[in-house]
Amino acid sequence: DIQMTQSPSSLSASVGDRVTITCRASQSISSYLNWYQQKPGKAPKLLIYATSNLQSGVPSRFSGGGSGTDFTLTISSLQPEDFATYYCQQIYNTLSWTFGQGTKVEIK
């Protein structure tokens, strides 16, 4: 199985901060990397697909990048509604689509 490792596991930031979350795959996954946002008690929401494509309706302050094994999710200016847990997911291995362990973004 392909392992996905996110860093950091949690972070504290202030409104207006630039925030970057990293996701590393245990082997190359090309650009088959997606990002989700999950708020407490809610289902996950697709933010970015295929590394850098913004899902419809997602604010442009979210962006994604990377390729191969190293990927990033960046929030250019953190807003109050962005405090949540973020997960990366690889869709490269069709027999097992693994998620990262999550990164919790908290208010400083």
Added chain:
Amino acid sequence: QVQLVESGGGLVKPGGSLRLSCTASGFTFSDYFMNWVRQAPGKGLEWVSYISRSGNTIYYADSVKGRFTISRDNAKNSLYLQLNSLRVEDTAVYYCARAFPKGGYDYGFDYWGQGTLVTVSS
């Protein structure tokens, strides 16, 4: 609008069984691959199973292979997950999720249900 509504969760003893359902509306169900994803209390997301549009191709996570069975009924716009030989570690919220894009799955899961809680405990 696209809606996915899960049902069938509950409390079951170890070794027991449950059948989860997911009813879809607002889109042509037969055009999309579908998935089940679970989340143990306070933990991260774990992909569980995938089924193709016709039901001919099915995948399972190793953790549930041989115990869980995914199926679908396109005439009823419904997705199912039969859970057998349940273990304490299967306790989780189970979500159904639509694969994206239409007719594929490369772009992840674009719509999710609200989830149904399965608790395995004696």
